[in-house]
Amino acid sequence: MIRAGVVGWPVGHSLSPKLHGYWLEKYSIDGEYVKIPVDPGDFEAGIRALAGRGFSGFNVTVPHKEAAFGLMDEVDSAAKRLRAVNTVTVRPDGGLHGANTDGFGFAENLKAGLGRPALPEGPALVIGAGGAARAVVGALMDEGADHIRLANRTAERAERLAAELGGPISIVDWDRRDGELADVALVVNCTSLGMAGSPPLEFSLSGLAPDAVVTDIVYAPLETPLLAAARARGHRTVDGLGMLLHQGRPGFERWFGVAPEVDGRLRARMVEALGQ
Secondary structure, three states: OEEEEEEEOOOOOOOHHHHHHHHHHHOOOOEEEEEEEOOHHHHHHHHHHHHHOOEEEEEEOOOOHHHHHOOOOEEOHHHHHHOOOOEEEEOOOOOEEEEOOHHHHHHHHHHHHHOOOOOOOOOEEEEOOOHHHHHHHHHHHHOOOOOEEEEOOOHHHHHHHHHHHOOOEEEEOHHHHHHOOOOOOEEEEOOOOOOOOOOOOOOOOOOOOOOOEEEEOOOOOOOOHHHHHHHHOOOEEEOOHHHHHHHOHHHHHHHHOOOOOOOHHHHHHHHHHHOO
16 A cells, blocks of 8 residues: 555545545545654654655645754755645655645646646736745746745745746835736736735726736635635636645645646535535
């Protein structure tokens, strides 16, 4: 039996076992994917022990992504850029290969949601400058974005992200974030504003061109206030659930040897798990 799982603290809330369990069932694979709670104080010993327990690999979730980066024997370019790891593969020699698939998940979700092989052409406005924003900005750069505008409540954090990633990034003043929309082709909310239990993102879409796309990394609720406002204006919108689903694909393929598909039945099962 092939074994994989998700490492976090706490980890009880993780939807990853439902995601990977669906694929294991769909492709009739003799494998398991389990929750692995690991206290931050025991993290290094905990993940190194997984190789000895026969695990092919595992996902890493909060609060361990940055700590995992420092323990890898090898990392991919995305993990190196983000200095965070969410997907670990145990090599034949017992070493650990780390990857970050968050940006991949974002880009694949957006392409699937829009039904096209490429992201919208034109400037993108990214709201937020945390770890999720870093992954999204990196993905946009990889997809050839010609310009990325970055707005964050704390300007210094946005400036630091731009300096570290380089590329075609400019900083937008937080108080003027909705005044920079005239030529924007894509708006991405990378904050937790709009998530269940959090206040909504205060943002006017009145200056956004009719053919622009609005997306949110939040998936609880599936339609955030931002997406509802965009849909009411006739904009194409993409919710955040697919980012979670697509980011799991590379790890599943590495561990279980099958390239999985994100299909309608999987999405329906995950929506049910979210209680929406």
